[in-house]
Amino acid sequence: MTIGIPEIATRVVRWQKEHGRNHLPWQNTRDAYRVWLSEIMLQQTQVTTVLDYYARFLARFPDVKALAAAPQDEVLALWSGLGYYSRARNLHKAAQQVVSEFGGEFPHTVELLSSLPGIGRSTAGAIASFCFGERSAILDANVRRVLTRVLGFDEDLAVAANERKLWALADQLLPNEDLHHTMPRYTQGMMDLGAGICTPKSPACMLCPLESVCAAHKDDDPEEYPVRTRKLKRSSHSWWLLLERDEGGRLWLERRPQTGIWAGLYCPPVFEERALLEHSTGNHAPLEDLPVVTHVLTHRDLYLHPVVMSASVRKTKINEADGAGYFTPAEWTALGLPAPVRKLLEKL
Numbered sequence: 001m002t003i004g005i006p007e008i009a010t011r012v013v014r015w016q017k018e019h020g021r022n023h024l025p026w027q028n029t030r031d032a033y034r035v036w037l038s039e040i041m042l043q044q045t046q047v048t049t050v051l052d053y054y055a056r057f058l059a060r061f062p063d064v065k066a067l068a069a070a071p072q073d074e075v076l077a078l079w080s081g082l083g084y085y086s087r088a089r090n091l092h093k094a095a096q097q098v099v100s101e102f103g104g105e106f107p108h109t110v111e112l113l114s115s116l117p118g119i120g121r122s123t124a125g126a127i128a129s130f131c132f133g134e135r136s137a138i139l140d141a142n143v144r145r146v147l148t149r150v151l152g153f154d155e156d157l158a159v160a161a162n163e164r165k166l167w168a169l170a171d172q173l174l175p176n177e178d179l180h181h182t183m184p185r186y187t188q189g190m191m192d193l194g195a196g197i198c199t200p201k202s203p204a205c206m207l208c209p210l211e212s213v214c215a216a217h218k219d220d221d222p223e224e225y226p227v228r229t230r231k232l233k234r235s236s237h238s239w240w241l242l243l244e245r246d247e248g249g250r251l252w253l254e255r256r257p258q259t260g261i262w263a264g265l266y267c268p269p270v271f272e273e274r275a276l277l278e279h280s281t282g283n284h285a286p287l288e289d290l291p292v293v294t295h296v297l298t299h300r301d302l303y304l305h306p307v308v309m310s311a312s313v314r315k316t317k318i319n320e321a322d323g324a325g326y327f328t329p330a331e332w333t334a335l336g337l338p339a340p341v342r343k344l345l346e347k348l
Contacts, residue, residue: 008150008210009175013182015209016189021196025054027188032106032131033064036094039123040087047195053082065104068095076265076336083297083339089264090118108132121167129187133180137170138187142194147173148226149198152215158230198222236301240271241341242280243290243348244309250326251345253335261302266323266335268306277307286310295340306344 026038061067079088113124128134155162175182216222290306
């Protein structure tokens with residue numbers, strides 16, 4: 001394994017200034033709120049998808065105090081479609097903690113930033129680097145791939161001790177001078193290399209500023225990195241959704257539990273089997289099956305079976321305790337709904 005290449009930081013900083021991404025709305029700012037918001041949204045989500053959501057969030061919540069003061073349902077509603085909804089719940093909780101514990105100002109250190117909900121070591125490092133010029137490494141999936149290839153780091157990252165070794169190496173390679181300017185450039189440069197040059201398949205090595213010092217390129221085996229033996233297996237699951245309207249055409253929705261898939265979001269009643277759905281209606285209501293909807297999650301395929309009940313058998317009184325009840329289209333469009341559910345309801 002090749003280590004101790006001092007020119008890496010210099011090359012990355014220079015390359016980023018000339019060839020990296022410098023036009024995104026969360027760049028060229030030291031505003032920790034805006035950087036934090038973008039970092040959370042960009043977790044496992046493409047830049048092109050995030051752009052519109054980022055603009056809408058800032059329009060509604062221009063600063064951390066506005067976000068902290070908002071109802072969680074409104075935050076989830078704006079997040080609807082981005083997926084990984086625990087990010088939105090943690091975003092809201094973190095905003096409240098920044099206001100209550102830090103007077104509305106984000107802390108400057110990785111340690112304190114990491115104490116906020118939803119902010120791990122890598123995200124904290126990005127915020128500290130971009131906003132405060134702190135000498136702090138990041139190690140998201142893209143940067144992990146760049147570093148393991150450049151360093152020839154072939155140890156199994158499924159082992160926690162090896163992950164810690166890579167973190168230590170990432171710290172060693174950080175810039176040492178003029179940190180206020182070089183750290184944001186270096187951090188963004190590593191992200192840009194991983195996103196556009198050092199890709200998982202067929203990396204564009206000829207365009208990379210680290211080509212001549214990259215161990216994986218030298219050995220002509222970049223796609224062998226990073227090494228991780230433990231793989232998550234895909235699974236599939238089926239849910240039956242009861243789409244029930246009352247006499248006025250309002251739709252019955254319930255809030256999902258605070259853990260699990262779509263936690264805290266509104267959704268039609270969910271059943272693991274169609275027989276259970278039928279039983280919930282009293283086994284006598286007319287039912288109509290709609291086409292199955294496939295929703296792809298990170299490690300699971302979720303098959304949604306919408307079932308329309310044409311005659312309501314419930315009482316129309318809303319259960320205020322859990323927020324369940326009948327909602328008009330104007331009301332449910334403002335709720336936090338899972339993206340596939342929102343699309344399904346819009347077609348009814």
